[in-house]
Amino acid sequence: MTIRFDGRVAIVTGAGGGLGREHALALAKRGAKVVVNDLGGARDGSGASATAAESVVAEIVAAGGEAMANAASVTDYAAVEAMVAAAMAKWGRVDILVNNAGVLRDKTFAKMELDDFRFVMDVHLMGAVHCTKAVWDIMRERNYGRIVMTTSSSGLYGNFGQSNYGAAKMALVGLMQTLSIEGAKNDIRVNCLAPTAHTRMTEDLGARLPLDLLGPDTVSPGLLHLVSEDAPSRCILTAGAGGFERAYVTLTQGIRAVGEDAPEQVAARFAEISDRTGEIVPEMGAAQGMIELTKAQHAAG
Structure with missing residues (x-):
């Protein structure tokens, strides 16, 4: 059965380029009305401009879809609430949230300033918390919601020089685990997507990756399933170069050890x-x- 989103409203953060842009275009192509959110800052989170979001909206509209641009920083809860209110005023509902916004401030832990650690946590973790909190009651009242957190293999398995990024990305898995339990009775399904793609965020790895195979468009098919009506819940889906896998947090049977020794x-x-x-x-x-x-x-x- 073809996956469609006719009548659905989706918010995609960090959608001015890379994966977020591809997610927004893919959702719109299949009928969703899309809030294209992007602060328009540099890769490290500095600066701001609405141009990136407006450009993606123009692409969607030119293809016959409906979209609106938003330049809120996901670190600003009041701005996020205003974004959701604007979507509700225009379309009367929010069905899908894709928490994709992110920044990088890579350094070894020994050299990293605490402000850089805190900022990456604020954008990735608290940004997702803000956006999710702003739509949670709307989804509970409608007994329908699809939310995706963007995690990473850097969080699941670690990566040199990314202690801040990895900590934030693994925290999103914990957030997903609990929200999927709490949202179940209202048919709010919450999942994680761990992408491998060539975007502005990964350009420093270019010499080591076959970039022609790693387009963001090879990841978005997995995203579309995770936000569809028949979506799973509590899934960590990994995706890249057309490959899709599933990661799990498992528990061994172990042993029992007591006493002085x-x-x-x-x-x-x-x-x-x-x-x-x-x-x-x-x-x-x-x-x-x-x-x-x-x-x-x-x-x-």
Whole structure:
């Protein structure tokens, strides 16, 4: 069945270029009305201009779609609320939120200023929190919502020189995990997308990547599924060069170690603790405690 978004309204942050632009164009092509949000700053978050967002809106309108530009900084909650209010005033609904806005301030942790760490966290994590909070009650009242957080392999698995970026991107996974649980009763499905694409954000890696294979357009098909009516929830979808994979946060069966020599038991049996045979993907955080209590009860039993 063809994925369509007729009658749906989507907000895409950081949509003035790169992945966000491609997401916005793809949604509009399939019938969505799109709020194209972009502060228009440099890659490190400095400066601002509405030109980038307006350019994407012009592309959408020229192709017969509907869109509106917005230059709010996602770090400014009042501006984000005003953006959502403008969408509601124009179209009366918000069905889809794509938290894509981001910045880079890469340095090794030893050389990184705390202000640069904090700013990257503010844009990626708090920016997504602000946008999600601004649409959450609207989606709850309509019993429908599709939200995507843009995570990264730098958060899932680490990357040299990106402690701030990686911390922010992994925090978004935690946010997604909880919001997918809380939103379930109102059919608000929340997922993460971890893209690999050649954009302004990755241009420094150019010499090491086959750029012709890594267009943003190879990622957006996954995004369209994650915000469709038949979307999954609580999924970490990785995407790039036309490849799509799924990442999981898993839990091994582990062991039980008690007594004075418990630290030594942990050390001696660490390979057993690490054994992935029978590992699970917990339904929620309480699963860890249940596994641990079950071990204790069996030992007592």
